[in-house]
Amino acid sequence: MSLLNLRRIGRYAYPIAATFVLISAAPARAQTGVKFSFDSHAEAPEALILVPQDKGFFKDEGLDVSIDDAATPVEPITRVAGGGYDMALADINALIRYRDQHPSPPIKAVFVVFNKPPYAIVARKSRGITEPKQLEGKKLGAPHVGSTFAQWPLFAKLNGIDVS
CATH class of the missing domain: 3.40.190.10 (Periplasmic binding protein-like II)
Structure with missing residues (x-):
């Protein structure tokens, strides 16, 4: 952008910026x-x-x-x-x-971020894992807190994975 164009922009930008400063200087709530x-x-x-x-x-x-x-x-x-x-x-x-x-707690959900949770099991392509049953005997990582770890036993059972 040439210096001449910058000066033209500046000619309009400064008054606009000053207007926003004056508006924002209104009494605070x-x-x-x-x-x-x-x-x-x-x-x-x-x-x-x-x-x-x-x-x-x-x-x-x-x-x-x-x-x-x-x-x-x-x-x-x-x-x-x-x-x-x-x-x-x-x-x-x-x-x-x-x-x-806790029966009748004074709390309820009012908004759900995910309709379907973004849980995933990720493996390197070179490991050849293409279906859940192939996870048997593999080491998996997940945080102990949260529902991902808590839902693993159900996922394993539904997919016939021996977790012993």
Whole structure:
């Protein structure tokens, strides 16, 4: 871009920028505090909260959102049920188990991030694994917290995999 074009852009950009500065200098509204809990550290699903937080969209709407990680999938559920947190992004399977163990908790799911969970077993092509039964005798890795690890026994049973 030539220097002449930059000057033309600058001629219009400065007044526009000044207008935005003046508009944003309006009196600030009181911010409503919102405590939010993740069910682990930040991963892809948490982007639906982290991106608007990072871009200031919550503040623009008068919300002062604080976000905390949790050590286990049940922790954000107990945080909300106990009243210490307003909302959480939690594993629906953990919520179902929690509600089964705690009759009538003051908590419910209002939004599901995934209609079908993105669980996957990934293997190198060179290993020749093309069907679940071929996982017998192989070492698999999964976090002990969360529903992936908890659902492995059912997956193995349904696919005839001997896990002994």
